[in-house]
Amino acid sequence: MKFVIDWGHGGSDPGAVGNGLREKDLTMKIGKMIGDMLGEYEGVQVIYTRTDDRYLSLEERAEIANKAGADFFLSVHINAGGGTGFESYVYNGNVSQATIAYQNVIHQEIMKAIGNVRDRGKKRANYAVLRETRMPALLTENLFIDNPSDATKLKSEQFLLQIAHGHAQGIVKAFGLKKKTKQQPQPKVSDKKLYRVQVGAFSDRKNAEKLAEELKKKGYPVYIVG
Template structure:
């Protein structure tokens, strides 16, 4: 099998992360919408201390208020990465979310700048790093250096290297569209409902986002270094107000997902397999099963050909309150790519290939890698 430069980058990134996170160590409550709330920093990592205000404390207060509000809805389960002033590693935060098989990961932070800059920003993972976004990424990723044995756990990753930052984006690609959807809702609520200044949705290569296997955002609720904004965020009223905006965005997102009946929910593939060169008439990968996810819906639809534009080999799987629908079931990677092309021709423009090994979902890159071993 020929391998492109893109595949090499993805493979390096996969090898780097595969030893750090074991997803799905336990199953989430299938009847709940699971949200992991991550209060940034903590313990010996105070974050920024603009105007004497402590980021780790403010982020924790807001996170707890968001969680309290969410838990008033019986359909929502909240998991915190921390509930007190303790240090949690970046890989530990991601592992909590992955082990919970969460529907959302929301990380809360406070910003800082040498000027009187102000406003909220919500980040999703991406390679569209402006100079300012690169600074944010470096600042948040450098928390790695506060961890014991960071060289062992993050071997080969340099928070100050643009090349390292670029590789972070590939493994979260599957969830980018939904992450952007949530981020827009957060910023819209801040600006329109709370009348706060919004600096908009941004993309940056943030380590804590790249290793979570669900839609994920990092919210900067404002600049502690701005005199007025810092003072506001350091009050109970200010923290409650910002928490209300985040809570509302999460509920808006949940409603959006549940109301997209019959439409694609997860858009784009975790690995863009169209960029991986393949050759030959078949490529059987032992012990691996490939399927094409064609849609996801809150409505249970009979997995019959006539319900899916004539596509055959339809299967259905429930994840939380969402039903996912698949086309195909094969260990032949080339055949599944052909089936993906067929689904695309039927109008399922956002369909993508998924892979399973021993009944557990794995990255497509891992499946492909196993073929060359």
């Protein structure tokens, strides 16, 4: 499964600004966290529209997803305008039933993860990244940067992890992803219990040395006492 994660804004476009925060910085943090979390699941390929602080047009972002043949497109944003809470968007034109189903599941998981935050609802809009992408696409608005209470939450690394966890778990649930099985580490030689074997005593040292050489050839640690 190919998932494209779009970190909203970037470069010369800081996005919304308020309370000492910039949208482009927050979306980069949250988006990278989501990608890292999804990387723990089988058959998942995560593609970012940008991997650093650079400007991309909305059309370029959609084109990255289209060229990749992505199964799902997620655009992460922070809201502004004096409100509070979380909301999600799909395209307000003709969308598949899968798109609606994904929005329902992911929206619910995000709200569960972020706790006591106002749910502003599942919405539709004519946003370019939703309109121009040729696969199910979702845009999320994660609290309001110009609301002091919301901004306090957004300044918390723990809260950003909760936002990311909600997005990742929503995608996991929507697409039925399975966690990668972790291989058990092989024990080091020093971790193994070693047993000492005494094969006997020889009156003739040459006989002892001969047996010792044979055992060494087979990889056994051997030493002669006496």
